[in-house]
Amino acid sequence: MKQTAPLIFGFVIxxxxxxxYFIPHPPFTTAYSTVLDWKQVVFGMTLILGILSLLRYxxxxxxxxxxxxxxxxxxxxxFLVMVxxxxxxxxxxxxxxxxxxxxxxxxxxxxxxxxAFYVASASYRxxxxxxxxxxxxxIAGIIVMLGRVPVGDIVQxxxxxxxLSLSTISTWILDVPNLATKRGILIGVGLGIVATxxxxxxxxxxxxxxxxx
Amino acid sequence: MDRLxxxxxxxxxxxxxxxxxxVALAVAIPVLKPMGLPIRSSRESVDFHRELTSLKAGDTIxxxxxxxxxxxxxxxxxxxxxxxxCFEKGVKIIALTLYPGGVGVADEISKELxxxxxxxxxxxxxxxxxxxDWSGTMLRLGESFRKTYPTDQLGRETGSFPIMExxxxxxxxxxxxxxxxxxxxxxxxxxxxxxxxxxxxxxxxAIQAVLVYPYYYSGQISGFLGGLKxxxxxxxxxxxIGAATRGMDSQTTGHVLMVVFILLGNVAFLAERLRKRRxx
Numbered sequence: 408m409k410q411t412a413p414l415i416f417g418f419v420i421x422x423x424x425x426x427x428y429f430i431p432h433p434p435f436t437t438a439y440s441t442v443l444d445w446k447q448v449v450f451g452m453t454l455i456l457g458i459l460s461l462l463r464y465x466x467x468x469x470x471x472x473x474x475x476x477x478x479x480x481x482x483x484x485x486f487l488v489m490v491x492x493x494x495x496x497x498x499x500x501x502x503x504x505x506x507x508x509x510x511x512x513x514x515x516x517x518x519x520x521x522x523a524f525y526v527a528s529a530s531y532r533x534x535x536x537x538x539x540x541x542x543x544x545x546i547a548g549i550i551v552m553l554g555r556v557p558v559g560d561i562v563q564x565x566x567x568x569x570x571l572s573l574s575t576i577s578t579w580i581l582d583v584p585n586l587a588t589k590r591g592i593l594i595g596v597g598l599g600i601v602a603t604x605x606x607x608x609x610x611x612x613x614x615x616x617x618x619x620x
Numbered sequence: 621m622d623r624l625x626x627x628x629x630x631x632x633x634x635x636x637x638x639x640x641x642x643v644a645l646a647v648a649i650p651v652l653k654p655m656g657l658p659i660r661s662s663r664e665s666v667d668f669h670r671e672l673t674s675l676k677a678g679d680t681i682x683x684x685x686x687x688x689x690x691x692x693x694x695x696x697x698x699x700x701x702x703x704x705x706c707f708e709k710g711v712k713i714i715a716l717t718l719y720p721g722g723v724g725v726a727d728e729i730s731k732e733l734x735x736x737x738x739x740x741x742x743x744x745x746x747x748x749x750x751x752x753d754w755s756g757t758m759l760r761l762g763e764s765f766r767k768t769y770p771t772d773q774l775g776r777e778t779g780s781f782p783i784m785e786x787x788x789x790x791x792x793x794x795x796x797x798x799x800x801x802x803x804x805x806x807x808x809x810x811x812x813x814x815x816x817x818x819x820x821x822x823x824x825x826a827i828q829a830v831l832v833y834p835y836y837y838s839g840q841i842s843g844f845l846g847g848l849k850x851x852x853x854x855x856x857x858x859x860x861i862g863a864a865t866r867g868m869d870s871q872t873t874g875h876v877l878m879v880v881f882i883l884l885g886n887v888a889f890l891a892e893r894l895r896k897r898r899x900x
Contacts, residue, residue: 443760450753497774499727507724512689519690527643528636531881535889549879555849556872557657586833593834
């Protein structure tokens with residue numbers, strides 16, 4: 408029963424959601440709407456679960472005074488200040504808004520901006536033409552990097568007797584090899600999703616039931 | 621020859637702090653002394669601009685802030701141009717966000733631009749707030765905006781705002797704009813576009829833009845902006861020169877420097893390989 412019930416439940420709900428695409432009339436539309444409502448509720452609950460798990464993890468760290476417990480205190484204080492600030496004064500003013508504008512926003516922007524430095528350092532050390540494939544990737548990367556900024560329109564290359572700007576070559580790389588590859592991946596992913604969905608519907612794929620299923 | 625190889629190989633061990641200083645200078649100098657490099661519009665930006673400017677006064681569009689403060693430098697400029705263009709044309713905007721951090725971004729930009737253009741909350745624009753279930757939200761909006769968001773960001777009944785009078789689903793919004801730092805733009809095209817026929821245009825970070833091409837060429841996304849360059853192109857097309865255009869010089873020098881670093885790294889690598897070969 409512990410296994411059969413979830414399997415039947417999964418099959419029935421899965422079939423309803425599948426059929427409603429082709430039968431846009433009640434009771435399928437009503438069932439579809441109800442499932443979407445439930446989905447939102449379940450999603451909200453997972454957020455609460457995640458928050459509780461985060462709090463428990465950091466509270467344990469503080470209690471045990473483990474190596475980085477001070478960071479856990481910052482996390483807990485930050486969490487409480489933002490939640491209480493938003494609950495009491497709202498999100499458009501007061502403590503929440505101040506912390507967002509003066510702490511969260513500059514800190515997140517700074518972290519992202521630092522990427523430029525690390526990418527520069529990493530590409531200097533790791534982006535090597537070790538093989539033919541790596542060399543091709545390197546050349547394509549350089550062309551796209553330069554082609555995506557104004558200098559790409561200024562620099563002209565002679566390709567088989569035709570003057571082409573770096574941005575034209577960059578556009579070709581994005582439009583042809585990149586597009587073809589991405590489409591191939593998307594088709595593969597799509598087929599994989601269909602296969603997995605069928606396996607779950609038919610009860611062949613049971614890992615979501617937990618161990619021993 | 622050996623001495624030259626040794627010098628080149630030593631480049632491999634260049635202190636990364638030196639690299640950091642070069643990057644900082646390459647980005648900072650053009651901000652202080654702009655070069656004014658020419659910006660040419662790409663096909664996808666022209667399409668984006670055409671869709672935006674084909675809106676008529678009184679139209680209502682959906683705008684999704686699918687980013688948070690991390691990518692503001694890259695995405696805020698395009699958001700500002702889009703909102704300004706809509707406000708100038710008399711197009712109404714219903715905004716939402718699928719990022720918790722997007723609430724603050726949306727709040728700040730919408731209030732600032734509404735004040736500049738003398739627009740009224742609830743009449744000319746509305747901010748529905750954050751909804752955590754992104755796929756469910758995209759699907760539910762196709763059924764009813766009011767049911768998906770019974771209240772706005774500040775807890776007031778959505779249906780009570782004049783902007784919502786004749787609008788309740790994708791069928792009532794001629795355009796959906798997603799400015800996104802993730803795959804959200806693709807999901808809007810799949811869920812809102814694929815299932816409900818909503819016309820979608822997107823603004824993306826440069827990294828994400830590469831993934832949008834298949835949707836653009838299949839017509840699922842009617843136009844898109846790729847990174848700061850895309851934003852600068854839109855600024856040029858609309859004549860609203862701003863942060864993106866000013867930032868293009870810095871981005872150019874940054875990219876050129878990165879390419880120089882990559883080439884230097886490879887020269888050091890090849891020199892080392894050559895020395896090993898000679899020693900063998």
